[in-house]
Amino acid sequence: MTTPLSLNEVEEDAFKELFNLSLGATAATLSEMVDAEIVLSVPSFSSPSPRSLLVQIHQLFGDSIGLVGMRYQFTFPSERVVPGMAVLLVRATDLCLFLEALHGDAIPVEMIGQIEADSMQLAGDVLLYTCASSLSALLESDIDCQKPFFFRGDPEALSIQLGLEEQDESQELLMLRVDFLMTGKGVTGALLTWMDGDGLPFLKTEIDHFITTHMS
Template sequence: MTDEMNALELDALQEVFNVGVGRAAASLSMLTNEPVSMSVPVIHILSPQRAAEFLDPRHDQNLTSVSQHFNGSFSGRALLIFPSINSLEVVRLMLGSDAPAEQLSEIEQDAMSEVGNIILNACFAIIAEMLNERFKCQLPTFSTGYISDILKPSMSEKQVLILQIRLGLENHKIEGFLAFLLGNESQTSLHKAIKLFLSNVEA
């Protein structure tokens, strides 16, 4: 899809997600009472295998993922991913720094699902607003495993679109990222939505 998009369209796509992640970062900051930094979104069009290599080059990290399927004029799966050790720290920050580790192990799944739900929905809200789209989102799903396991439901696609946005909790050096996985048809639909967005801006 990047071959079909011109530079202006790619800039517009990055800006839409930049605004969405800005709202998500603010939500994460409120949840954890920590300053949150974020990077400018970077777009990658990769095969599922290359995507796995990109997200974890050594394929040896145990990752925590909150994924959410969404449907609309373009559909796909959004992911919030942290190394598992960092996800425990995020939960600890949500509950208060005195929360014991043995309690975190029991409530990590629910707490991280809530983190993912709030952050991903913050992104969807601004994307829907800026592109004049509507999305129906399923409940978030929590999982742990290697990156190949997390991406496995998308392995049948010839390509996936990854919008890489790194979120850092500054005082604790915690870093995770968001990825949006789209199939080929949805990439085409997203391209059309970006074209319409630009035509409305220029009008």
């Protein structure tokens, strides 16, 4: 699929490498939080429309998901801005296992509803910020992150939470995804990050800069 920036093969590889490097720090942080090895898949690159992104999430995780998301914004010199979103996804049926891994102990079923939002937002605050800030450092940009939000329910209801209802359906997103497994915890999930808007051409410039300074 042609990306909204028409990235060539070298630029796509560089973008994946940037994401892969930021994920190293994220996986290490998550491993410490849950006291387990985190196995990551190879990052995949795509350029979905807002609607097709929701369809992908539904296909991956079914009718019920647990999600924590964080909006961020990269700012480059001359006030060039690239907005984005980082998302941690698990199946809602795995939320209890995820929370138990975070807390290091079994959680009574009747307590899950009371602690899941706060616990997932706290996890998102650490993990998603680690991912976004590591990527920002590699791109040599400033970063501004909003407070993470928690969502549990049908992916069809996600559009407003993820800011996708504001996106022109003809405008493709620039997205990277990696799947993860918490060894011995029975939890699988995915980490997604995408960028959008008028700032995307600036991102291409910064990817080319990364290639020149780090991959030549």
